[in-house]
Amino acid sequence: MIVANELVKDYGELRAVDEVSFEIRQGECVGLLGLNGAGKTTLLRILSCLLTPTSGSVSVYGADVIRESEAVRGKIGFLPEEPPLYGEMTVGKYLEFAARLRGVPRTDVGGRVQDAARRCRVTEVIDQRIETLSYGYKKRVGIAQAVVHRPPLLILDEPIAGLDPAQIVDMRDLVRGFRGEHTVVLSSHILTEISQTCDRILVMQKGRVVASGSEEELSVGQGKGRRVSVRVRGKKEQVEDALKGVEGVKSWELSETNGTIRALITSEKDRRAEISRVLVRAGLDLIEIARPEGELESVFLKLTGDGRKEP
Amino acid sequence: MRSVWLIARRELVATLRSPLGFIVTALVLAIVGLLFNLRALGGGEKYSADVLAQFFYDLSGFVIVASILVSMRLIAEERQNGTIVLLLTSPVRDHQIVLGKFLGALGFMALLILITIYMPLLVMVHGKISWGHVFAGYLGNLLLASGALAVGTFGSSLARSQIVAVFVSAFLVAAMVMMWLMGRVADAPLDDIFANLALHNIHFSPFRAGKVHLRDIAYYLSVTGFFLFAATRMLEARRWR
Numbered sequence: 075m076i077v078a079n080e081l082v083k084d085y086g087e088l089r090a091v092d093e094v095s096f097e098i099r100q101g102e103c104v105g106l107l108g109l110n111g112a113g114k115t116t117l118l119r120i121l122s123c124l125l126t127p128t129s130g131s132v133s134v135y136g137a138d139v140i141r142e143s144e145a146v147r148g149k150i151g152f153l154p155e156e157p158p159l160y161g162e163m164t165v166g167k168y169l170e171f172a173a174r175l176r177g178v179p180r181t182d183v184g185g186r187v188q189d190a191a192r193r194c195r196v197t198e199v200i201d202q203r204i205e206t207l208s209y210g211y212k213k214r215v216g217i218a219q220a221v222v223h224r225p226p227l228l229i230l231d232e233p234i235a236g237l238d239p240a241q242i243v244d245m246r247d248l249v250r251g252f253r254g255e256h257t258v259v260l261s262s263h264i265l266t267e268i269s270q271t272c273d274r275i276l277v278m279q280k281g282r283v284v285a286s287g288s289e290e291e292l293s294v295g296q297g298k299g300r301r302v303s304v305r306v307r308g309k310k311e312q313v314e315d316a317l318k319g320v321e322g323v324k325s326w327e328l329s330e331t332n333g334t335i336r337a338l339i340t341s342e343k344d345r346r347a348e349i350s351r352v353l354v355r356a357g358l359d360l361i362e363i364a365r366p367e368g369e370l371e372s373v374f375l376k377l378t379g380d381g382r383k384e385p
Numbered sequence: 386m387r388s389v390w391l392i393a394r395r396e397l398v399a400t401l402r403s404p405l406g407f408i409v410t411a412l413v414l415a416i417v418g419l420l421f422n423l424r425a426l427g428g429g430e431k432y433s434a435d436v437l438a439q440f441f442y443d444l445s446g447f448v449i450v451a452s453i454l455v456s457m458r459l460i461a462e463e464r465q466n467g468t469i470v471l472l473l474t475s476p477v478r479d480h481q482i483v484l485g486k487f488l489g490a491l492g493f494m495a496l497l498i499l500i501t502i503y504m505p506l507l508v509m510v511h512g513k514i515s516w517g518h519v520f521a522g523y524l525g526n527l528l529l530a531s532g533a534l535a536v537g538t539f540g541s542s543l544a545r546s547q548i549v550a551v552f553v554s555a556f557l558v559a560a561m562v563m564m565w566l567m568g569r570v571a572d573a574p575l576d577d578i579f580a581n582l583a584l585h586n587i588h589f590s591p592f593r594a595g596k597v598h599l600r601d602i603a604y605y606l607s608v609t610g611f612f613l614f615a616a617t618r619m620l621e622a623r624r625w626r
Contacts (some may be wrong), residue, residue: 122474124626148476158471175475
């Protein structure tokens with residue numbers, strides 16, 4: 075469990091992290107979301123003991139990052155935005171070095187390296203020099219070094235930065251695979267990435283955590299309620315009549331495109347099951363039911379709206 | 386201690402494989418070899434001990450320059466490439482990182498110095514030398530390398546750029562070598578203090594003559610310890626920035 079209390083980090087006059095407090099539970103996958111300069115990287119660097127906070131405290135599995143820094147470092151695996159790789163080493167030798175540096179006993183090193191290489195899908199390049207690898211492979215080797223000693227906490231700073239779309243999908247699968255086994259904290263300014271990978275989002279703006287929760291909770295917190303987008307084939311009146319009968323549905327907007335009706339429905343609680351049931355019962359062809367596109371984007375922009383107006 | 390050896394071994398292998406390692410080794414061996422040929426064979430008959438003393442003296446100059454060049458990358462390159470993150474986020478103490486890096490570089494310098502052993506052996510074939518003299522000369526050069534490398538490690542901890550690091554280290558080492566000049570112009574008791582702080586003159590001369598004094602060993606070990614301590618503090622200070 076990670077507990078941060080009124081964490082502050084100043085760089086001279088600039089306050090990069092401003093009285094941040096949060097808790098992250100064992101096995102959770104938490105995403106730090108924020109615009110560039112919001113303080114995400116500084117926060118991750120404090121968690122990984124690369125930086126000492128100006129004030130406040132953070133404990134990682136009971137160990138304080140300032141007073142028991144060495145103990146904390148034994149519990150974490152960290153991937154910075156640029157993977158820390160020695161180009162002249164082969165992937166295998168590098169992972170072996172990283173494992174031994176993190177205290178893995180010599181007898182276990184071989185197995186751990188093979189395991190990390192397999193999980194991060196770098197087995198085929200294990201004897202290749204790192205400097206000859208593509209950027210996507212380098213990122214994966216970077217993740218492999220972070221997990222090779224099986225740390226309980228995995229900290230990933232912008233894990234998909236610089237990757238092409240195929241590599242992003244690969245990386246997403248990889249990170250998802252760590253959920254449960256490791257507590258994962260990752261940062262990104264790419265909304266879809268965070269929403270698809272993480273259980274919970276901490277939205278940062280100007281060094282502060284301005285909101286925390288799942289995508290849905292954030293939407294509710296912003297007065298949007300729980301929104302669901304439905305596409306059906308039928309008549310508008312039929313849709314309206316059907317929706318009137320669903321308890322908890324507050325409002326809806328209907329639009330017609332290409333012979334189908336799109337309904338953007340706002341409800342107090344998650345009513346997707348009931349909505350789909352009444353629409354089908356009303357004789358409508360239910361084509362699609364999903365969260366509205368751009369939902370997180372609009373929540374995010376609302377939360378960080380002030381930040382965007384800054385020069 | 387395991388972490389120290391781990392870092393030292395990686396550092397040694399990286400230096401041996403780097404173009405800098407090849408170039409430094411090749412240049413030192415070529416120039417010291419030429420100088421040895423010139424000193425040993427030119428200018429009539431000489432005592433073997435004198436040839437040997439001159440060889441150790443010549444070697445010492447290149448040991449200082451090579452140490453500065455080898456040490457410039459120790460921490461600055463890691464920071465430049467971002468690989469320092471791997472070390473700083475591992476359960477390893479800052480002094481272990483500095484010590485490991487230093488020992489790796491010292492290992493390289495020890496190999497470089499020992500490769501020149503064929504020159505004293507050539508003197509032995511054609512003359513008469515004492516093994517004690519050879520041991521003292523090499524010990525002196527190794528201690529000198531240790532001091533210069535420690536200064537270089539400190540210089541490397543100050544800057545992100547290796548170029549800046551090499552200039553800072555060269556300036557510090559030059560200032561420490563020049564202390565003997567300050568000792569000549571300063572009044573008592575400063576003259577003695579400056580002369581005894583000099584990196585090369587007073588403390589290296591006995592080694593080249595085949596003498597080993599505890600005070601000279603203590604001096605080089607103190608310089609090494611002081612600058613490695615300073616480099617460690619610099620590394621620690623970076624966590625606060």
